[in-house]
Amino acid sequence: MITSLFTITCNVFAATPTAHGELSSDMFTDSKKCAQCHAITHDQWEGTMHYNAYEDPFYQKEVLAASNDTQGIVDEFCSRCHTPIGVVSGEIPPIDGSDLSAIAREGVQCDLCHVISGSNGTGNAPFVVSPGNIKWGPFDDSRAAYHESEYLELYTRSEYCGMCHDVTHPLNGLVVDDTYTVWKEGPYAEEGVVCQDCHMTSGITKFEANPGRAGSGAQKREHISTHAIVGGNAFITEILGEERYGEMAVERLEKTATLSIDAPQIGQRGDNVSLNISITNSGAGHKIPTGVSEIRQIWLAVSVKDGSGKQVYNTGEVYDNGTIRYTKMYNTVLGDAQGQPTLSFWLAQSILEDNRIPPRGTVSEKYTFRIPDDVTYPLAVEATLKYRSAPQDLIDHLFGEDVYEVPVISMTEISTNIYETEEAAADAATPATPGVGALGSVTILLCAAYYYMERRET
Incomplete structure (x- = not known):
């Protein structure tokens, strides 16, 4: 166990996060290409809050207000989770998105997620992205015709989600979102239940296997992670016309x-x-x-x-x-x-x-x-x-x-x-005869009377 944790610490968290403007947005693959082989997964993701992380109208209003209130200090900070490609490609700022490419507007998009090759911990999006022909994921035996596939244990752990779902104020260190930290210090972590068990399966608030294939031609597996990754947001989904995700959010709540x-x-x-x-x-x-x-x-x-x-x-x-x-x-x-x-x-x-x-x-x-x-x-x-x-x-x-x-x-x-x-309470607690209402009672009385008359005649 100690060796395993040491390996994870060295290989996953000993990396320098990809910096603002370090890459170019044309280095990333458009999600439509991903859909050619991963149609089911793409359909699950398209329209979600991850897909709409940048286009979310509430986020856009809030980030403009934050930018105005802080003279732009939090522009990159907020955008790193909502348009990660926009940040690593230097297309944000300006915060109004006027320089954003179409692929950066896809929010938390397929290729961005699967070219994360490491992380420098959790909180405030310390991800390392390595765009190219290698796509990382949770399987150690994947084979694909279009790209190379590599296994990274990070994809099976809550630390992957914790990169963005733990937020510390960039100026004063105040924790303003402790989703990952609370999980880590709570009973689910002790039992080995990770974020993906509840948010990337059909079980909603528990793990439920989803048999299938990760892509066309891929081998069948006992479980393929679902990519709707729904939380409790039934408001913005409604505004965006994404009713199915709104319904899923309500069901989760x-x-x-x-x-x-x-x-x-x-x-x-x-x-x-x-x-x-x-x-x-x-x-x-x-x-x-x-x-x-x-x-x-x-x-x-x-x-x-x-x-x-x-x-x-x-x-x-x-x-x-x-x-x-x-x-x-x-x-x-x-x-x-x-x-x-x-x-x-x-x-x-x-x-x-x-x-x-x-x-x-x-x-x-x-x-x-x-x-x-x-x-x-x-x-x-x-x-x-x-x-x-x-x-x-x-x-x-x-x-x-x-x-x-x-x-x-x-x-x-x-x-x-x-x-x-107490008598009224007792009467209310007494179960009624199943199927016997007023009509049923009359029927029983008529049957009893008929039976009595038949007995007298015989």
């Missing part, structure tokens, strides 16, 4: 967390009732949310209605203008130089709060309400874990009001009832 609720079964009019609701990060190897977690929003919406549908208690409701009725938000709060909250990570000097939920971690919240004197029983208690990619007012500020509505996604939900008496 729905499998990320679980809820439990502790509530009294009986409650009398005038009583103060307490609900304890727990959220468990049951499906993510990193904290939820992650990435640009200062703008991500996860919260609990809790509703209590009486038997007539009258609202008794409500928190976490989203109003028509996009604001959220007061509730705790599970995300990161960054502080600027004056110690005030900021959504602009490039202006951040500190972390004021970190309310995210760690992998396999559980947080609990208490909610208290009074049962009205005129209530109709039973009381229906519902708790829903909600997710939004960004605050509505931030999107309105960047794009203008009424241009885009940020979708609110229900990650998971749970419900229970509160009854007036």
Whole structure:
């Protein structure tokens, strides 16, 4: 084990990252050529957030704001993950992309990913790229007619993803994205579960083999990594018209967390009732949310209605203008130089709060309400874990009001009832005879009567 780690350290991390302007964009292969032999993989990738890493309209608005606020200091820093070819070829800056080639606009593109020949660690994109006829990957027995193939263990490890999915502020060293670090220090890393097991398989939040071939004519394998590599972004995918990736993002969010609720079964009019609701990060190897977690929003919406549908208690409701009725938000709060909250990570000097939920971690919240004197029983208690990619007012500020509505996604939900008496609770808990409703009951009575009359006549 020690020898293996030593080898990895020497061969993967003892390299100087490819510098700005060191290469030319015409040294990279257009993804359309890759599609000729890797059609399935190309189809999985085209339209994803990696494919759109540069064209993402939210990123373009944010990076322009960051450039203006820092006099261009972060131009290369931000672009290194969003248009890596644009940086290593020197086509960024200018930050507006006016000098970008078509291949650099492809974002995190096929050839860029498979000519990474090493890395100088993780965080802030310390990759080494060696464009040419050799393509690196996770197999040590690949053969291809168009190019040479080489195995690099880095492609099988979370450190590959950690090159971009761990970000430290370039000026003050503040960690503004700790996705890889949290994984490394958490239970999934201890169990040998890597990023690719959840994000490059059909299992969504667990490994699931995907038998197939890496390319036309290639040998069949027990598992070929899928390349949609979806996270939780169902907002930008919608803007870009990439519905299938939006649907995949929603499905992933729905499998990320679980809820439990502790509530009294009986409650009398005038009583103060307490609900304890727990959220468990049951499906993510990193904290939820992650990435640009200062703008991500996860919260609990809790509703209590009486038997007539009258609202008794409500928190976490989203109003028509996009604001959220007061509730705790599970995300990161960054502080600027004056110690005030900021959504602009490039202006951040500190972390004021970190309310995210760690992998396999559980947080609990208490909610208290009074049962009205005129209530109709039973009381229906519902708790829903909600997710939004960004605050509505931030999107309105960047794009203008009424241009885009940020979708609110229900990650998971749970419900229970509160009854007036133990007898009512017991009646509700008694399972009904399967398939027997009002009509079924009448049918049973008629059959019984017919049977009785037949017996009398005989």
